[in-house]
Amino acid sequence: MDVPREPVLRYDSVPMDKGRLENPGEVRSAEDATLVEWANAGNAPAFEELVRRYRNEVFALSYHFVRQRDTAWDISQEVFIKAYRSLRWFRGDAGFKTWLMRIAANQCKDHLKKRRLKTASLDERIQTEMPSSIERPDEALEARELGQAIERAVAALPAKHQVAFVLREYEGLSYDEMARVMQCSPGTVMSRLHHARKKLQHALVSMGVMEDV
Amino acid sequence: MAWITWKRVIEAGLDGEPEYVERAKALVAFHPECAAHNRRLVALRAGVAAVAREETIGDAQFPAFMAGVWEGIEAPQRSRPGFWAAFSLVAAALVAATAMGYILLGGPEPVNATEVEYVGTDLEDATVDWYNSSNGVVTIQVNMQDDDL
Numbered sequence: 001m002d003v004p005r006e007p008v009l010r011y012d013s014v015p016m017d018k019g020r021l022e023n024p025g026e027v028r029s030a031e032d033a034t035l036v037e038w039a040n041a042g043n044a045p046a047f048e049e050l051v052r053r054y055r056n057e058v059f060a061l062s063y064h065f066v067r068q069r070d071t072a073w074d075i076s077q078e079v080f081i082k083a084y085r086s087l088r089w090f091r092g093d094a095g096f097k098t099w100l101m102r103i104a105a106n107q108c109k110d111h112l113k114k115r116r117l118k119t120a121s122l123d124e125r126i127q128t129e130m131p132s133s134i135e136r137p138d139e140a141l142e143a144r145e146l147g148q149a150i151e152r153a154v155a156a157l158p159a160k161h162q163v164a165f166v167l168r169e170y171e172g173l174s175y176d177e178m179a180r181v182m183q184c185s186p187g188t189v190m191s192r193l194h195h196a197r198k199k200l201q202h203a204l205v206s207m208g209v210m211e212d213v
Numbered sequence: 214m215a216w217i218t219w220k221r222v223i224e225a226g227l228d229g230e231p232e233y234v235e236r237a238k239a240l241v242a243f244h245p246e247c248a249a250h251n252r253r254l255v256a257l258r259a260g261v262a263a264v265a266r267e268e269t270i271g272d273a274q275f276p277a278f279m280a281g282v283w284e285g286i287e288a289p290q291r292s293r294p295g296f297w298a299a300f301s302l303v304a305a306a307l308v309a310a311t312a313m314g315y316i317l318l319g320g321p322e323p324v325n326a327t328e329v330e331y332v333g334t335d336l337e338d339a340t341v342d343w344y345n346s347s348n349g350v351v352t353i354q355v356n357m358q359d360d361d362l
Contacts, residue, residue: 048279055278056269063268072268077278081285147264150257168228169261175230193228194221201253210256 032096040087047087051080054097057171058104064170065108065162067151075111079104094180102181105167109159146209153203157196164192165200220250227254329353 027035027045032053038046058079063072082103090099154165160182167173167181175186182189204210219240226237240247270278329351332341342354 051279051282052275055275059270060268069268073270073278073281076270077281077285080282084282084286144264146260150260151264169258170265175225175228190221190225194224197224197254197257200257204257204260209260210253 033092036087036090036092036096039084040090047084050083050096054100055080057097058100061101061104061166061171062108064166065112067155071111075107076104079107082107098177098180101167101171101173102183105163105181109163112159112162146204149204149207149209150200153200153207156203157199161192161196161199164189165196168193219244219247223247223251224254227251227258 027038027043027049030038030046030049032050035046035050039050055076059072059076062075062079063069066072066075079100083100086103090096094102154162157165163182164178167178173181175189178189179186182192184192201210222233223237223240225233226235226241237251241251242248329343332343332353334341334355336355336357338357340356342356343351344354345351
């Protein structure tokens with residue numbers, strides 16, 4: 001059975017009443033909801049602007065899960081492909097960014113489950129830049145070791161706890177924002193964060209990089 | 214339960230949730246265990262910050278990224294692998310439901326023999342009698358000569 005192909009957006013198929021290319025600046029300055037409406041109507045520049053605006057948020061979130069740039073790149077592209085195909089169902093009750101982050105979080109969770117992501121060895125770690133405030137090499141090494149231990153421990157968390165921890169500690173989302181992304185209540189967000197932190201502390205104590213108080 | 218509750222208050226306060234900030238501060242200020250928990254959380258956060266790096270897709274990389282997105286959008290969507298699994302499941306369920314219906318609702322009418330229509334025998338000089346008892350049991354009697362086996 002042939003699967004009907006999605007209509008392809010082209011610059012020359014832009015509807016005449018939405019997002020004409022006479023004023024590209026109009027696209028750059030338009031609000032998200034307007035861009036979604038235009039993109040849904042087949043306006044390629046509008047969709048590209050949405051991708052341009054939020055590519056880094058999606059990429060950063062993906063990277064925090066998979067810790068590999070190439071994989072995060074692929075996941076991010078999948079997120080926007082999925083977002084494009086789901087534009088018609090975007091209701092606008094949450095912001096477009098929140099909606100996009102929800103897709104990204106789910107995509108990352110699916111990727112973790114499928115690939116059974118294992119923590120990369122220390123040798124495969126991307127070399128991190130030393131924070132400028134740390135000047136002594138031993139302090140830098142200690143901080144790096146702690147950070148790498150945290151990364152290993154985070155990667156070993158259950159998916160839903162990992163999502164909560166990454167959204168809070170790496171993306172800096174509020175509990176309300178996290179609740180919208182994770183499609184749960186703020187109380188559930190608190191619970192998942194608590195369990196994530198508790199498991200991380202246990203793991204770090206067992207690794208010997210954190211004191212057991 | 215109270216142990217878990219105050220820990221979460223401290224965590225929410227550290228996360229900057231407005232309704233928990235002041236309560237968390239008070240707990241940390243007056244309870245050593247709360248202060249210890251707060252220190253662990255701060256250490257955890259500091260460890261994250263120590264290796265956190267901003268991963269971005271630069272402007273120079275954006276065209277390649279966007280090209281990949283368009284390529285994915287234009288690619289024909291694969292038939293969902295779960296479709297055939299679901300189809301098989303539905304077919305199996307229909308077969309199972311039909312079988313259960315056959316069993317539960319009954320197949321052909323069960324044989325219900327309550328009436329003798331004919332009795333007979335091929336034995337020479339033997340006679341066959343039958344009679345119904347009061348409880349509906351049918352008895353068939355074969356009479357033979359005394360010296361026959």
